[in-house]
Amino acid sequence: MWGIGLQRRSGISMARQLYRALRDRMTQGGLKPGEALPSTREMARQLGISRNTACEAYAMLADEGFIHSSPGAPTRVAAGLVLEGERHPAQMEQIKPAIRSYAADFRTGRPDLRRFPFHQWRLLIGKGAEELPPEQWDYAGPEGLPALREEIAQWLMRSRGLEERPQDIFITAGSTQALHLLAGLPELKAGEIIVEDPCHTGMLGAWQAMGFAARPVPADGSGLQTGLLEGMDASNARAVYVTPSHQFPLGGILPAARRAELIRFAGKNGLFIIEDDYDSEFRYAGAPVAPLRSMDGEHVAYVGTFSKSLFPALRIGFAVLPAALQAHWAANRRVADVQNPPFGQAALAEFLRTRKFDRHVRLMRRLYGQRREALLQALEDVFGSACIPLGDAAGLHVALRFPGMRFDGEFSRQARVQGIRVTPAEFYCIKKGEHADKLIVGFGHLEPDAIRSAVVYFSDFIRRNAL
């Protein structure tokens, strides 16, 4: 008579099913306010369930105020329950990621995970969890694991000659989050952020999502053109965001005179410099470049990440902050995501402490250097002087100029259809049209053989389309 169908093996308790059936009738108006429900004994009899089950369902309904019951009186439907419309729970579906493979996959920003020491890392994750002190399972502060901050300080010193105190190093969930959090600081809040053009679209997006407008300054093969800063009205900006050790995407190392010019400009205009050192481990000639921060610790915030040197899903980066930017950092992190989880941090601290990190970076640097050579050689063999590599010998991608050609969104769509993933530099440009003859080519994740055949495949595509 109630039209309630309960299923014994559905994974949902019988009481819960009855509760929901009755609740739905009340919110959909089938049971009216003040209407009396049968007693639990009667309900149990009608549905062929135990009295306990009926009592449990009634108790849930009473607890949530759907029904009122008092001793000796019938249980009645509460008032004001009817909703408009109805909810249709959809079917459970399996989630399957879409995977596609490319004949020439020149995407950027991907380290080669096949060479990652997974086994070592798994042992360290286990060891890290084993040895993690109990207070690190609790809220442990938004600054990050003390051991990791100390190891990063030491690694900055031995790899870049950058002397930093652990307490000035703040762990983040990658360099994207470092920018996201910086963008939330009241000291940087303003209408504009001064950025290189072209620049990393995702990183620019981190600023824009927090309400900043981009104030572009052109970059060339040697990085930000600091000469263009002279006389610029920076009154709506509090910061300059730059990638001086390997300009993204053109690949230049900012020369010392431009560094000094940038620092003087920032000082004169009361600007902070946000220095993103996103892949300076991978420099194939000479030591990593000394960060801007080593020249001006009061105005430069230095942002680094382990996504490229280890693996992207690690989600550990850091910001070395000038004193003036530390006041609101903790409060700002607490309302964003509180802190990093401890396991990856502990494993990374141990990976750094035992110098396994240094060994891994050395190995990958040699490997990536060979791949870069293979790419440049293949390009020269196939394109000759029709293709000119830009920038310095660093990073996991290279910018290429093809004089006389034009690469746009349509080009990249057509290439994709043919199994080629490659990014026109225009994609990263704020002011369009200046870099239409350039492509950004990622190579870090490809073996030399794959690089060579991808270059040949790509040149066929270019010729077929007679660009």
Next chain:
Amino acid sequence: MWGIGLQRRSGISMARQLYRALRDRMTQGGLKPGEALPSTREMARQLGISRNTACEAYAMLADEGFIHSSPGAPTRVAAGLVLEGERHPAQMEQIKPAIRSYAADFRTGRPDLRRFPFHQWRLLIGKGAEELPPEQWDYAGPEGLPALREEIAQWLMRSRGLEERPQDIFITAGSTQALHLLAGLPELKAGEIIVEDPCHTGMLGAWQAMGFAARPVPADGSGLQTGLLEGMDASNARAVYVTPSHQFPLGGILPAARRAELIRFAGKNGLFIIEDDYDSEFRYAGAPVAPLRSMDGEHVAYVGTFSKSLFPALRIGFAVLPAALQAHWAANRRVADVQNPPFGQAALAEFLRTRKFDRHVRLMRRLYGQRREALLQALEDVFGSACIPLGDAAGLHVALRFPGMRFDGEFSRQARVQGIRVTPAEFYCIKKGEHADKLIVGFGHLEPDAIRSAVVYFSDFIRRNAL
């Protein structure tokens, strides 16, 4: 003659030290633009170092543009290097957390980690890392680990009768981040967020940090007073943020009629409801409350966390999103922190799959229920009718009313000096003065004996200060 002191055992290479010494002289003006440096051979002789070391230092300087050298000509200092001021790198210091203990530590929101199955969890972290498929070490998408989304869907069904598809569940770094990310969605962007008053200051802070102004609506011992919504001008708001299953901090379960009223109000005004189910696992009488979302899946976003049921540093929560809020979620997460790291997600998926989670929650619910009983009994023994507990039997804290008393910031400071950590309800109030006679008392992390002696200690303090 150069006044350069190099130290052989400093942990920084000799070349790096020489590079820095020369660079500092150039940026501070000691070496002038155009000035010739000695040859590397001469420099090596003067400093008593190997020629290779000097060459390496010169190469670093040349790479970064500090010096120019050409074959057959002396190496010269580049132009435009001088900076104003100077950088004083500070000493490395050990980071030591400040720890203090309290005679009566009634802080809120702390689960009892002493009962946490650390060993099980460590095994799962290891197992999770072991079995993690390679693509999960790469950028794996901002939605979260598929296995975890499926396990959460099943757990929502068996624990709350909430039927959700895994693809509507988005993993976050805790519930704070869920709110932080929701606040960044264009669909919710507006001047105001409608909130309960009092409410959780930290969660309110998550909205405010993203530019929202709080539009408070009074809550009482049964949660949000939905009757006060009638006729309210909600034109500057897109969402209502509520804690219906255990109102923070007053502790009420929102009755069904208020639920329906809230949903009707939201529907009429085109508002989303953000339902924060922060600790509904811990309900000591009856089953967990059915979420608002089960009544209106189109307008309710349901936010949950494992910080209270497992441990705070885990940083895993989730949001179950209506279709209308999913369009910009991924893009918004990508510019915030990209995604959660995989290890905790994999361990949690396994913890849920094997029902170890359910067992742990059952155990803790019994334990916390006993502690709540011990607290209420001790309060009755010591204060009698001078102390009235509010709200329902749920959660890790209880709101207490002391008729005739007034608790403010000064009270809480004085209590702290005496070793008592307790929060006046006023601390959580937007409109001050309505709840001055109430205290919020956390008990989840305290053993019954500690609770009893803390209550006695606290009552002594109250009497001594004759409040």
